[in-house]
Amino acid sequence: xxxxxxxKEGQDNVVFVGKKGTMAYVLAVVTQMNQGxxxxxxxxxxxxxxxxxxxxxxxxxxFITDADIxxxxxxxxxxxxxxxxxxxxxxxxxxxxxx
Amino acid sequence: xxxxxxxKEGQDNVVFVGKKGTMAYVLAVVTQMNQGxxxxxxxxxxxxxxxxxxxxxxxxxxFITDADIxxxxxxxxxxxxxxxxxxxxxxxxxxxxxx
Numbered sequence: 001x002x003x004x005x006x007x008k009e010g011q012d013n014v015v016f017v018g019k020k021g022t023m024a025y026v027l028a029v030v031t032q033m034n035q036g037x038x039x040x041x042x043x044x045x046x047x048x049x050x051x052x053x054x055x056x057x058x059x060x061x062x063f064i065t066d067a068d069i070x071x072x073x074x075x076x077x078x079x080x081x082x083x084x085x086x087x088x089x090x091x092x093x094x095x096x097x098x099x
Numbered sequence: 100x101x102x103x104x105x106x107k108e109g110q111d112n113v114v115f116v117g118k119k120g121t122m123a124y125v126l127a128v129v130t131q132m133n134q135g136x137x138x139x140x141x142x143x144x145x146x147x148x149x150x151x152x153x154x155x156x157x158x159x160x161x162f163i164t165d166a167d168i169x170x171x172x173x174x175x176x177x178x179x180x181x182x183x184x185x186x187x188x189x190x191x192x193x194x195x196x197x198x
């Protein structure tokens with residue numbers, strides 16, 4: 001599934017949150033910031049949206065306390081369901097920025 | 100559970116998203132706006148966060164197309180788990196405003 005891959009989508013420093021455990025994505029964000037990224041965008045769709053918020057909250061409260069949420073955007077994306085029909089899912093983008 | 104109630108918390112026009120079906124909360128938001136509310140805040144915690152984003156997206160795309168998301172805030176709240184221990188959960192507040 002598209003949710004599973006660590007997406008680049010023409011944009012650096014994106015962490016795509018899917019079905020793995022929350023800490024896997026926390027580690028991905030922390031690693032990118034510790035390697036010098038000033039900004040990391042956490043993206044998720046559907047039920048993974050709650051996990052994306054957890055990831056952002058855990059990173060900024062426990063690991064990188066000088067990181068802050070600069071912007072949160074939501075949108076509706078159209079994906080193809082398993083039966084081939086189009087399906088609308090909500091999506092979120094959380095932009096974390098190191099001060 | 101606290102998630103279940105349609106919370107006021109000293110603030111009018113709040114819809115607290117819990118475990119009911121998404122459309123129950125969509126209806127609550129649409130009703131408030133149709134009764135004259137210019138602004139409705141959709142709140143959720145934990146796994147209900149994804150549903151809160153669905154509610155906001157469905158309201159503004161399908162029902163009240165002149166409504167827009169003005170602000171999204173996330174936070175970490177401490178609740179008491181069933182075993183009595185403190186538990187941290189992520190929370191979201193989505194402010195929908197009618198133009």
